[in-house]
Every structure is written in structure tokens, then in C-alpha cells.
Amino acid sequence: MRATYMYGAGDVRVVEVPDPRIQLPTDAVVRVVRACVCGSDLHPFHSLPATPEGTPMGHEFVGVVEDVGSEVSTVARGDVVIAPFAWSDGTCEFCRAGLQTSCLHGGFWAAGGIGGAQAEAVRVPFADGTLVTAPVTEDSGLLPSLLTLSDVYGTGYHAALKGGVTPGSTVTVVGDGAVGLLAVLAARRLGAEQIVLMGRHKARTDLGREFGATDVVAERGEEGIAKVRELTGGQGSPIVLEAVGHMPAYEQAFGVVRPGGVISRVGVPQYDQASVGFTSLFGPNITLTGGPAPARAYIETLMPAVLDGTVDPGRVFDHTVALDDVPEGYRAMDERTALKVLVRP
Amino acid sequence: MRATYMYGAGDVRVVEVPDPRIQLPTDAVVRVVRACVCGSDLHPFHSLPATPEGTPMGHEFVGVVEDVGSEVSTVARGDVVIAPFAWSDGTCEFCRAGLQTSCLHGGFWAAGGIGGAQAEAVRVPFADGTLVTAPVTEDSGLLPSLLTLSDVYGTGYHAALKGGVTPGSTVTVVGDGAVGLLAVLAARRLGAEQIVLMGRHKARTDLGREFGATDVVAERGEEGIAKVRELTGGQGSPIVLEAVGHMPAYEQAFGVVRPGGVISRVGVPQYDQASVGFTSLFGPNITLTGGPAPARAYIETLMPAVLDGTVDPGRVFDHTVALDDVPEGYRAMDERTALKVLVRP
Numbered sequence: 001m002r003a004t005y006m007y008g009a010g011d012v013r014v015v016e017v018p019d020p021r022i023q024l025p026t027d028a029v030v031r032v033v034r035a036c037v038c039g040s041d042l043h044p045f046h047s048l049p050a051t052p053e054g055t056p057m058g059h060e061f062v063g064v065v066e067d068v069g070s071e072v073s074t075v076a077r078g079d080v081v082i083a084p085f086a087w088s089d090g091t092c093e094f095c096r097a098g099l100q101t102s103c104l105h106g107g108f109w110a111a112g113g114i115g116g117a118q119a120e121a122v123r124v125p126f127a128d129g130t131l132v133t134a135p136v137t138e139d140s141g142l143l144p145s146l147l148t149l150s151d152v153y154g155t156g157y158h159a160a161l162k163g164g165v166t167p168g169s170t171v172t173v174v175g176d177g178a179v180g181l182l183a184v185l186a187a188r189r190l191g192a193e194q195i196v197l198m199g200r201h202k203a204r205t206d207l208g209r210e211f212g213a214t215d216v217v218a219e220r221g222e223e224g225i226a227k228v229r230e231l232t233g234g235q236g237s238p239i240v241l242e243a244v245g246h247m248p249a250y251e252q253a254f255g256v257v258r259p260g261g262v263i264s265r266v267g268v269p270q271y272d273q274a275s276v277g278f279t280s281l282f283g284p285n286i287t288l289t290g291g292p293a294p295a296r297a298y299i300e301t302l303m304p305a306v307l308d309g310t311v312d313p314g315r316v317f318d319h320t321v322a323l324d325d326v327p328e329g330y331r332a333m334d335e336r337t338a339l340k341v342l343v344r345p
Numbered sequence: 346m347r348a349t350y351m352y353g354a355g356d357v358r359v360v361e362v363p364d365p366r367i368q369l370p371t372d373a374v375v376r377v378v379r380a381c382v383c384g385s386d387l388h389p390f391h392s393l394p395a396t397p398e399g400t401p402m403g404h405e406f407v408g409v410v411e412d413v414g415s416e417v418s419t420v421a422r423g424d425v426v427i428a429p430f431a432w433s434d435g436t437c438e439f440c441r442a443g444l445q446t447s448c449l450h451g452g453f454w455a456a457g458g459i460g461g462a463q464a465e466a467v468r469v470p471f472a473d474g475t476l477v478t479a480p481v482t483e484d485s486g487l488l489p490s491l492l493t494l495s496d497v498y499g500t501g502y503h504a505a506l507k508g509g510v511t512p513g514s515t516v517t518v519v520g521d522g523a524v525g526l527l528a529v530l531a532a533r534r535l536g537a538e539q540i541v542l543m544g545r546h547k548a549r550t551d552l553g554r555e556f557g558a559t560d561v562v563a564e565r566g567e568e569g570i571a572k573v574r575e576l577t578g579g580q581g582s583p584i585v586l587e588a589v590g591h592m593p594a595y596e597q598a599f600g601v602v603r604p605g606g607v608i609s610r611v612g613v614p615q616y617d618q619a620s621v622g623f624t625s626l627f628g629p630n631i632t633l634t635g636g637p638a639p640a641r642a643y644i645e646t647l648m649p650a651v652l653d654g655t656v657d658p659g660r661v662f663d664h665t666v667a668l669d670d671v672p673e674g675y676r677a678m679d680e681r682t683a684l685k686v687l688v689r690p
Binding site: 287 | 438446507617626629630633639
């Protein structure tokens with residue numbers, strides 16, 4: 001089959017690899033119907049060291065179950081399924097607690113011998129723990145929105161939940177990528193009253209307004225901080241959702257957060273060390289939370305409003321490519337001519 | 346009057362200074378009956394740059410109101426009062442929200458022209474917002490325990506509250522100083538079932554056991570981490586209270602915290618940058634919280650159990666000095682021959 005591999009920064013190719021097949025009785029093989037390129041895929045696109053063997057890519061997909069191992073009981077051949085961006089056994093103490101990204105036996109796609117989702121098919125470990133059946137057909141117009149449950153909508157929701165958004169909250173979202181926009185949608189769904197979106201790409205922030213942003217701040221740095229503080233009553237935003245992962249976004253977050261407030265990070269940090277001392281987090285009693293979303297935990301919660309059309313998170317996809325054109329999809333996202341690229345293998 | 350000043354690392358002197366007096370109609374002047382030396386006073390004791398003018402010291406006191414300004418209405422001459430370690434107006438949005446350490450018009454003792462508490466008397470700004478009357482006489486045996494409401498018991502309580510301790514919680518406390526021990530007591534009072542205290546001074550950890558610690562781990566580093574993980578079911582402690590402020594304590598905290606757990610810091614961080622990236626906080630979805638305790642917010646909550654003898658947090662004082670002997674008190678705490686030094690001016 002064909003699958004996307006990255007061989008170094010900027011070097012994405014679609015290559016022939018062996019077809020995936022059942023290896024363990026808890027596996028399923030899923031034919032990918034929709035996949036996509038993630039903002040986090042741009043991090044290796046900028047910095048992956050070159051290797052001859054490359055690394056498989058893609059961690060979001062909706063597909064059709066083609067084969068299941070003998071111990072799989074919750075999905076069957078022909079089911080349309082959603083896969084979260086981490087696979088998990090569904091039974092360990094962390095899975096039971098809804099933190100499947102810390103599953104004791106789980107892992108991430110495109111690593112440790114498991115293929116990536118920007119491919120024709122994927123072997124799914126722990127199919128019972130990992131996959132969720134969606135009551136749609138594989139030509140459903142809902143597939144893009146269902147695909148966001150793999151990662152970006154679940155991640156935006158995780159940001160809002162960990163940030164403590166409740167009815168009436170004032171929230172600032174840093175970043176107008178797909179996760180930032182869906183953090184806006186999630187915050188709105190959780191009842192936030194004021195949602196300030198920090199971003200400077202008008203097409204994106206316009207979609208953010210449709211998702212529920214009440215204010216948009218295009219300025220960055222000190223100017224952006226002053227603008228958010230002015231909009232949020234002078235003392236800053238009680239909840240800040242950081243959906244980028246670069247240091248300037250972290251600095252922006254603690255610039256706009258109110259004393260006693262929360263910074264909830266879901267952008268994968270591209271730094272290890274950051275300011276957490278008296279003058280940044282400690283003195284004003286700011287809480288830093290977040291991490292990779294246990295998207296699996298949220299699929300059942302978020303799916304009904306997608307199925308009944310109440311929300312349409314799939315609007316973040318503004319560009320579609322065939323599998324062979326995935327390299328072009330990376331370039332489009334990197335050059336910001338696309339917000340998020342849908343892949344139809 | 347006499348007051349304690351520090352003129353550089355290790356250089357503590359009791360000197361003559363002008364008597365404090367009412368300067369604003371919202372001021373009170375309080376004669377200090379009990380003060381103390383704080384673990385955080387040891388940070389400047391190790392590192393304060395030498396200056397000829399010095400800096401006043403002390404931020405915890407119980408005293409008797411000697412004089413009040415014309416606008417003071419909640420305390421009167423002769424009242425025994427407890428002063429939290431930050432003074433605050435009691436009316437701003439942060440005071441009303443119970444975050445008096447971020448008071449818009451407040452500040453800390455021994456800074457900005459306000460004297461320190463290791464002295465005969467102190468001018469108290471915003472007396473109505475800052476002081477809490479205690480229904481005792483100035484020779485009460487409860488004074489040491491009431492004095493802990495100025496800082497160390499309130500700080501331990503803040504750690505436990507921000508850490509989310511509830512009935513049945515498993516908690517690890519890093520540090521066996523007064524704050525760590527009172528974090529144990531606070532966690533116990535909030536219903537924690539398992540409390541692991543990390544500390545290696547037996548007299549202190551013995552007191553920690555009396556305050557409610559169920560386990561004591563004297564080991565540090567990797568060995569200490571392994572021991573705590575073993576005691577807490579293998580995956581670490583869901584709640585960690587960090588009561589030291591040095592980098593090794595931070596590293597210890599994220600070494601023992603469970604994925605999805607909380608590190609609540611109340612030790613004043615002696616560092617600015619720390620690991621917060623994928624492999625430390627982000628990947629396992631760890632929350633970092635805490636800061637200077639709004640001790641003022643907790644005095645009314647914590648005082649009843651002190652007054653009726655249910656708890657005796659004043660047991661952290663194991664050494665008493667007269668005002669003239671405060672320099673010796675610093676040395677005793679620095680050399681760890683004293684846990685916490687009470688000052689009787």
C-alpha cells in the first residue's frame with residue numbers, strides 16, 4: 001500500500017510499504033477513509049533530522065474496519081470508526097480514569113512499529129480500547145467533522161476542560177490554528193460568555209467568530225497583551241488556552257492571564273524550560289495545566305452534537321488532497337495557504 | 346524602638362529605628378507580642394547583597410493594637426490581632442475573591458517603607474483589610490498556634506487546597522520544614538487518607554507523623570522517587586505539595602507525581618526557569634499550581650480549630666528567642682538546630 005513518510009525536514013514522500021495485517025488477537029486493520037495533516041506535523045517538517053529510513057506520518061483518521069483479531073469484540077468488519085491520536089488498551093487504571101494518553105500499554109501512531117494515518121490503511125492495536133464506531137456510512141458528509149474527534153476538536157475541548165471553563169467564563173485563546181479555533185468552539189459549548197481569540201489570519205479568526213469568539217486580537221507581544229487586558233476588565237483573562245506550543249505563545253499566555261488564573265496548554269511545547277518563578281507563575285498564583293488530550297475519552301461526549309449538526313468542527317478543513325498529494329498538503333499548511341488539510345486516500 | 350535588619354547574607358542585627366506611627370487614616374500601629382523567623386528568611390540570609398542601609402525583616406506577627414487611624418473600624422486599641430504575611434485593602438476585586446496576595450493596593454511587610462515584624466511594633470496599612478482579631482489575651486498559650494495563621498499554617502493549607510486535597514486523597518509532601526509539616530496537617534484536616542512526607546530530619550518527620558503523615562520517605566533523588574512510587578501504588582502520587590522552593594524539590598515533585606496529577610508549590614521558588622516540556626509536565630498532563638498563600642483568606646477558616654484545641658500547629662516552634670537574640674535565631678534555623686524560631690519582643 002501507499003503511506004506517507006518524512007525523511008527529514010521538508011522532505012515528505014508517499015511510498016510503497018507492506019500492507020498492514022493483524023499481528024495480535026487484539027488488533028484491527030482499518031482502511032483509511034479520511035486522514036489529515038496536523039499543525040503538530042509541521043514541527044518535524046521544520047526540524048526532523050534526515051534519515052534514510054524515514055518515519056511514517058499522520059495520527060488522525062476515520063476509516064472502515066477491514067479485519068479484526070480473534071479477541072476484538074466492540075468493532076467489526078465494515079464498521080466506520082474514529083481513531084483517537086493515541087491508541088490505548090481501554091482497561092488500565094489511566095484508561096479507566098479517562099487519561100488514555102497515559103495508557104500503561106498504549107502509544108502513538110507512526111511510532112514503535114505502528115504505522116501512520118496518512119496512508120491507505122493502519123494496523124490498530126487494542127482495537128476495543130482505541131476505536132469508536134460512528135453510525136454513518138463511509139460517504140457521509142459528516143466525515144470531516146467526525147475526523148476532528150481524532151484530535152483537534154478533542155484537543156480544543158481538553159484545553160477548555162482543563163482550563164476550567166464553565167457557564168459565564170471569560171476565556172482567551174492563543175492561536176488561530178485548527179486547535180485554537182476548536183478551543184473557541186469547545187469553550188462556547190461549555191458556556192463561556194466572553195472568548196477573546198488571539199490570531200492575525202483574518203479568514204481563520206472570522207471562522208473563530210462563527211465558532212463563538214466574541215473578540216479578536218490581532219496584535220502580538222506587549223500590544224496584544226495590553227489589548228486583551230483592556231478587553232477583559234483590566235486585570236487579564238481568568239482562563240487562557242494556549243494552542244500553539246512555541247515559546248512566544250507561552251509568554252503571550254502568561255502576559256494575558258489574570259492573577260489566580262489558569263493557563264491550559266495543548267500546543268505541543270517546542271521548548272523544555274520556561275519561566276515558572278516568582279515574577280511569572282508563582283507570585284500571581286497562576287496554574288499551568290494541560291497536555292496531550294485524551295481524545296478517546298471525549299469522542300462519545302462530543303459526537304452527538306456532530307451527528308445532529310449542532311456543531312460543524314470539520315469547517316477547519318479548507319483544503320483537500322489525495323494521498324499522493326500529501327506533500328503538497330504539508331507545503332500548503334506550512335505556507336499558511338491552508339488552515340488544515342484533509343486527506344482522501 | 347528596636348527592629349531586626351539584615352545588612353547582607355548572614356548579617357542580621359537588632360537596631361534602633363524610629364517608632365512607627367499612624368500615617369494614613371486606614372493605618373493601625375500594632376505592638377508585636379509574638380513574631381518568628383521564616384524558612385523563607387533563610388533565602389536572603391544566604392544570598393542578600395550587602396548594603397549599608399539594610400532591609401527590615403519579619404513578616405509574621407501577633408500583636409496588640411496600640412493606635413488606629415480615623416477610618417479604621419474593625420479593630421480597636423487593645424485588640425489582640427493576627428497579621429497575615431501580606432497586607433491588603435480588603436475591598437479590591439482580588440481581596441473579594443480571596444486572593445489578597447494580589448491585592449491591587451496591597452504589599453508585603455518589610456518592603457516599600459513598611460517595617461518588618463521582627464520588631465517591637467509595626468505600622469499596618471489598611472488595618473481593616475489586613476488584621477483579624479483573635480479572642481484571646483496577650484498572655485494566651487494559644488499565641489504560637491495563632492501566629493502560624495500569619496503564614497506557615499495558611500501556606501500549608503493553601504498548598505493542600507490548590508492541590509485539590511479532598512477526603513480520601515493520596516498526597517505526597519516534599520519538605521519537612523514548618524510549611525511542609527503544616528501542609529501535612531492541612532491535608533489531614535481536608536481528609537487525605539494517605540500522606541507521604543519526604544524529609545530526613547527525624548524530629549521533624551516525627552512531628553509530621555503526629556500531624557497526620559502515614560508514611561515518611563527519608564531518601565532523596567531517584568531512590569526517594571522510587572520509594573514514593575512504591576508506596577503510592579506504582580504510578581506516583583496524584584497530589585504533590587512542594588514546600589521547599591529549591592530546584593531539587595521541584596525535580597523531586599515531578600519525579601513522584603502521577604500522570605494527570607497536580608504539583609502544588611508553596612515554597613518560594615529560588616529559580617526562574619524549570620522543565621515544563623513534553624517529558625516533564627506536558628506529556629503526562631501534570632498541573633503545576635500554587636503560589637504565595639492568601640493567608641488572610643484562611644484565618645477565619647483555620648482559627649476555630651486552633652481556639653478549641655483541635656489542632657496545635659504552634660508545635661512547629663521549637664526554639665524561642667527575645668528580640669535582641671533574633672540573630673541567634675537565624676543561625677539556629679540555618680544550622681537546622683531549630684525547626685522554627687519564635688520571637689518574643
